[in-house]
Amino acid sequence: MKRPGAKSFLLSAIILNLIFVSWLSKIAYALDPKELEGCICNSQEKERALDCLYKLREVYFRDNKYSEFVDLLRSLCPGDNNIAPYLNYNKALSRYQQLRYLEESKNWDEYFAKGNDYRDEIVKESNKAVESLSSDSPEFLYSKLLLYRFHKDQQDTFADDALLDLKNSALEYVKTGKDMGLIKEIADVLISYDEKSSAKGLYKLYAQSLVNSDIKDEALKDIASGFYREGN
Numbered sequence: 001m002k003r004p005g006a007k008s009f010l011l012s013a014i015i016l017n018l019i020f021v022s023w024l025s026k027i028a029y030a031l032d033p034k035e036l037e038g039c040i041c042n043s044q045e046k047e048r049a050l051d052c053l054y055k056l057r058e059v060y061f062r063d064n065k066y067s068e069f070v071d072l073l074r075s076l077c078p079g080d081n082n083i084a085p086y087l088n089y090n091k092a093l094s095r096y097q098q099l100r101y102l103e104e105s106k107n108w109d110e111y112f113a114k115g116n117d118y119r120d121e122i123v124k125e126s127n128k129a130v131e132s133l134s135s136d137s138p139e140f141l142y143s144k145l146l147l148y149r150f151h152k153d154q155q156d157t158f159a160d161d162a163l164l165d166l167k168n169s170a171l172e173y174v175k176t177g178k179d180m181g182l183i184k185e186i187a188d189v190l191i192s193y194d195e196k197s198s199a200k201g202l203y204k205l206y207a208q209s210l211v212n213s214d215i216k217d218e219a220l221k222d223i224a225s226g227f228y229r230e231g232n
Helices: 006-030 033-042 046-062 066-075 084-104 108-132 138-154 159-174 181-192 196-212 217-229
Strands: none
Touching (some): 033 046, 046 066, 046 084, 084 108, 108 138, 138 181, 159 181, 159 196, 181 196
């Protein structure tokens, strides 16, 4: 004779097993580049396609396979104008990360042989993304941020204009009422480049958005503590 609750226990075990199997399948999916490529080009939902794109990027960036990732992006989703701007941004980001990696690893042969080509690609692909994306898209701002970082790193004459363009775009993005975490992220980058005045203005906007939101006191305290730990 079965103990009372045995059926309930068995049902719970089955449910847990199904959850575990589902979790494993998601991990396998996330690590399968071919599946991710198909998801990017065939998904009917843009958010899902972009999520797959970011996961695919992680796979390549993890092993510093930047050129391989750019080659893949060039062949992905031909004729799909909806996903193309996001591919453009990721090409630019890949080349930016590649240049930094070549410097850190002191691979001067490739750095000097291909560096100018990579720099041209960063500017070209970032601008193509900016031209195609709406101003309320996170990738629009990320492209502007990448252009600023690139010109600032190069210490060229375009850095000041890129910074002003980035700040103006950030102010326009704030008006949309969308994810303000992106504004803090930009401010964090500006702080790292010692642009304290510009970062301060963005931090103020971010803080005000928190005050105006329905965020719980405990969550607000956690965020404030994070700022304090960062010395901000």
